[in-house]
Amino acid sequence: MSLRLPSTADDFQALARRRLPRFLFDYLDGGAGREHTLTANVSALSRVRLRQRVLVDVDGIESATTLAGESLAMPLALAPIGLAGMMARRGEVQAARVAEAAGVPFILSTVGICSLEEVQATRSVPFWFQLYMLRDRGVVQSLLDRAWAAGCRTLVFTVDLPAPGLRHRDVRNGMEASGLRAGLLRASQVLARPGWLWDVAVRGKPLNFGSLASQVPDAHDLNAFKRWVDAQFDASVTWRDIAWLRGRWQGRLVLKGIMEADDARRAVEHGADGLVVSNHGGRQLDGVRASIEALPAISQAVGMRAEVWMDGGIRSGIDVFRALALGARGVMIGRPWVWALAGAGPVGLAAYLSGLQRELRLAMMLTGCRSIAEIDLDRIDRTAHEHFLDTAR
Ligand SMILES: Cc1cc2nc3c(=O)[nH]c(=O)nc-3n(C[C@H](O)[C@H](O)[C@H](O)COP(=O)(O)O)c2cc1C
Incomplete structure (x- = not known):
């Protein structure tokens, strides 16, 4: 047992590693293929150099902002994470509560363990819902209706998953397979984490895809759910389906998974109110480039016609500042919020979010920005980033 208190995303990651069975930690932590893009997301951000400015009156700076029509304590949201309720007991509910207290949006995944209704019951302000297009449009329509009834007014439609990526860690750990060998492998990893077994697997039941529970026929365990969902991912989705969705969703529509300026323009033309790089x-x-590298050109292509968000590799308040300087209106964090919740519970997640905000505010002070709106390209040392700023001039 370490006597040190966690402070950074890396600290929470280390705690999560100790608490979670290996197949779950690796599912959360890992990426596709050789994980080059996963690494690049973090390393490209770390290379963005800021310009320190002094003797600007930064007393009373403000990190609050308005995005998607909501007042936020800072321009950040908790990204949708499938299976978050496997990482911490009723994980989506716990995170949604912490996010509300911290004044930032929580985005519930289609494949969350907790249902739309369970999350709604614990909140007094609306949360956002993330949708995957499923082959059965009747199921999609019913999810839209339920999301609206649960008070969701922003729909995040994820467009970069015609099929799940090939994540080798999941293959190795038996996360993907359902046979006897894979089952034994997972069981051995679970037995090595008795704390998780009791807290999440026993006390955190039911462990299924909550919002889809009534849709999946004969599903008795998580594997059956997973098989059903994998078969339901619709690889035939095109821009025409965005028009279909736009016609059926009267709230804000945000397309998540855009990496090219052309696609960003089309998203706006199809009525998206926002997009996530x-x-x-x-x-x-x-092998696709880091999100932060794709951001400047996309932000310029879209201008003020839609809100541009960015995610991938954001670990600190400085990273939030970097993304805003390069053109994002807001950022999302994925793995870090789950590391904090899995590793140190709701108190840990609250501490992590407050640390992010504190660091963002410090970055604003030390670069001479009094408000979020003042964080722009002038705040970074452009000479160090010719390679991806060319397109943004
Ligand atoms: C374990 C895990 C599950 C995820 N599940 C979803 C999901 O259900 N829907 C979705 O749109 N994105 C999903 N994502 C992607 C995140 O929303 C987000 O884009 C990504 O985690 C951002 O990168 P970061 O983890 O470096 O912050 C998932 C990511 C992880 C790590």
Whole structure:
């Protein structure tokens, strides 16, 4: 037992590693292929250099902002994470509560363990819902209706997953397979984590895809759910389906998984209110560039016509600042919120979010920004980033 208190995303990651069975930790932590894009998301951000400015009156700076029509304590949201309720007991509910207290949006995944209704019951402000297009449009329509009834007014439609990426860690750990060998492998990893077994597997039941529970026929365990969902991912989705969705969703529509300026323009033309520059945290196309590298050109292509969000590799308040300087209106964090919750519970997640905000505010002070709106390209040292700023001039 370590006597040190966790402070950074890396600290929470280390705690999560100790608490979770290996197949779950690796499912959370890993990426597609050789994980080049996963690594690039973090390393490209770390290379963005800021310009320190002094003797600017930064007393009373403000990190609050308005995004998607909501007042936020800072321009950040908790990204949708499938199976979050496997990482911590009723994980989505716990995270949604912490996010509400911290003044940032929580986005519930289609494949969350907790259902739309369970999350709604614990909140007094709306949360956002993330949708995957399923082959059965009747199921999609019913999810839209339930999301609306649960008070969701922003729909995040994920467009970079015609099929799940090939994640080798999941193959090795038996996360993907359902046979006897894979089962034994997972069981041995679970037995090595008795704390998780009691807290999440026993006390955190039911462990299924909550929002889809009534849709999956004869599903008795998580594997059956997973098989059903994998078969339901619709690889035939095109821009025409965005028009279909736009016609059926009266709230805000945000397309998540855009990496090219052309696609960003089309998203706006198809009525998207926002988009997320994202490579799914390096879990889909290994070899695509880092999100932060794709951001400037996309932000310029879209201008003020839609809100541009970015995710992938954000680990600190400085990273949030970097993304805003390069054109994002807001950022999403994926793995870090789950590391914090799995490793140190709701108190840990609250501490992590407050640390992010504190660091963002410090970055604003030390670069001479009094408000979020003042964080722009002038705040970074452009000479160090010619390679991906060319397109943004
Ligand atoms: C374990 C895991 C599960 C995820 N599940 C979903 C999901 O259900 N829907 C979705 O749109 N994105 C999903 N994502 C992608 C995240 O929303 C987000 O784009 C990504 O994690 C951002 O990168 P970061 O983890 O470096 O912050 C998932 C990511 C992880 C790590």
